[in-house]
Amino acid sequence: MTETAESRIKVSRDNGVTTVTLNQPERRNSLSMAMLETLSEVLASLATDADTRVVVLAGEGRVFCAGHDLKEIREQFDRHEFQLALFERCSAVMQQIVHLPKPVIARVAGVATAAGCQLVASCDLAVAADTARFATPGVNIGLFCSTPMVALSRNVSRKHAMEMLLTGEMISASRAEEIGLVNRVVDEQVLDDTVYRLARTIADKSxxxxxxxxxxxxxxxxxxxxxxxxxxxxxxxxxxxxxxxxxxxxxxxxxxxxxxxxx
The missing domain is CATH 1.10.12 (Lyase 2-enoyl-coa Hydratase; Chain  A, domain 2)
Incomplete structure (x- = not known):
């Protein structure tokens, strides 16, 4: 099947709440250049969409987002200009979320690692299932999570951020709540109820x-x-x-x- 923007990201709307779903579970919803470009286009359109009052960011399947597409990165080992463009594009998308004139809530089910963890940290609010896990594991493969570090260090204390960055170890959803990476942790069965109740509460405001x-x-x-x-x-x-x-x-x-x- 030919990959299209529609196959990479799904967008649905319900009563002022727009859900943006990373839709490549077979690729662990990784942030390839194509995925980042599509996400950037979607965010730009939502910025001026009068019908969107709150945005929910989700991932299809058991992985919220595994970070950058390492296969794509390996294919581009000898192209420094591509590597720089990739990380600059990712940084720009994270800033789009921060500067979006609508609140953005991360709905986290499953794993959020590296730039996927950065994505969670960049959202205004985050609600996680109790089965979710988080990590910035770049140090384990010789590529320090330097750009994820920017969002992470602005959401949790320095020592908690450094522990995640230096060890690369996975942390539980409850630990993520303890250190301030997510707002709430709930049973997976009530994740959607919790996320959309929160979203509707905010959407009712001016x-x-x-x-x-x-x-x-x-x-x-x-x-x-x-x-x-x-x-x-x-x-x-x-x-x-x-x-x-x-x-x-x-x-x-x-x-x-x-x-x-x-x-």
Missing amino acids: SHTLRIGKEAFYRQLDMPLAEAYDYTAKVMADNLQADDAQEGICAFLDKRTPEWKDR
Whole structure:
């Protein structure tokens, strides 16, 4: 069968929640150049899709994502320009997730390793089945997980990140929750119920407010304390001029449900 963008990634929509599923279980949903290009195109389209309020990122089969396609990398051993382009493309996709003006929830069933673990860490939220496992095992094959390290080290403490990176050992879902890599761990049988209940809760909010909040969250992280407060004070003052902020405050005081205009 000829590989197409549609065969690499499935997209489904339900009441404001769009699910993006890596759909190559036979390749362990690896992040080949083709997969990364398709994922980038999908994310770009969702950024401006008014019907998408929350994105759920999933993987088909028993592996969420095994990272880069090592067979593809081996075929390109003598092409440094391809290798650089691959890691730059992957880095750009991870930043697309961070900068997407919609919350992104990773639905993790199975294994997430190397760049697959990076994918989980790049999402705003992550819910994992209790059978899920995580690792940054590049050190085991002589290729340190340097780009996955960027997302990992921004989600867990330095020592926890370094332990994963230096040992390459697999950690359980419960350990991933302990160190802050995922938000929740649930029985696999209720994974979808938990993910989509969370997604619908968020989707019920003003999409305009969510966009403002997500952007501000990531921007203030790297600022000095005083600069972060100056920046977020302005964000809140500007946010207060929005229709939805004024509607939400009035609805709260009037003890009624707000009617969002998403502006």
